[in-house]
Amino acid sequence: MKSNLRKTFTYSVFILALGALAACQPTETGKQEEAVATAAPAAPNTAVKRAAPEFFVIPEDMARKRVWICEDGVSDIFHVKHDCPILVQCKGKGSFRNLVLPRAIEEYGRYNCQECSKELDIIFDRDAVREIGG
Template identity: 60%
Template sequence: MNITLLKQLNGKLKAFAIVLLLGATTLACQENKELKEETNTVEASATEATAVVDKRPAPEFFVVPAEMAQKRVWICENNTADIFHVKHDCPVLIECKGKGTFRNMTLARAIEDYDRYNCQTCAKDLDFIYDEDAVRMETGLGQQ
């Protein structure tokens, strides 16, 4: 009688172990599926963001006044950014956090070496740098 009881208990333990193993496998598969869906969503968002913002070609014309040539500006160095910022706390520049690296350089270098345009949030007043029709008293640095 003892052996029969042990065989029944052993059979029930095996059945319980199989049910437990199937439950754990099912749970792991569901978590993996949720992780894949979340990863796909993040990748799609990143692709959309990249597709929306295309880097413009280098400025064809610009004139940096001599008194502004050494002015310091900030850039976000990544594959899509093409603007410089005059304020380090510009909301557009802050969006770069985690997506690129920050660099501080002279205005002339930002335009000449990094092909940057002025930010319309913090540097809108510098639009004249790229205006071919603007009247200038003296020639600054730039392409003509």
């Protein structure tokens, strides 16, 4: 009786171990999804990292404005909205940073996002008319 019980227990443990091993193996659909994800083209704003901006003027009232950036080695834009669709694409590809606008431009060489911060184009416009504060 003990012999049969021991054999049954041994077979049960063996079957459970095989089941656990099979559950840990990646499925074919997972491989296909990974292939599709890597083959998908990058967003147009993050496809090629541009050189840091050579010219920019940050008005005093924007000097303390905080912006979001994606540190993924490819992105070269900053965002004023944390839920910007382009910034959300960074999830899983890089890390997010929230910093002041001057630092985003000076130290990270970022440009404004055309989706969530188009109104900040004036920062990089050489020909813009600016008021001289006094």
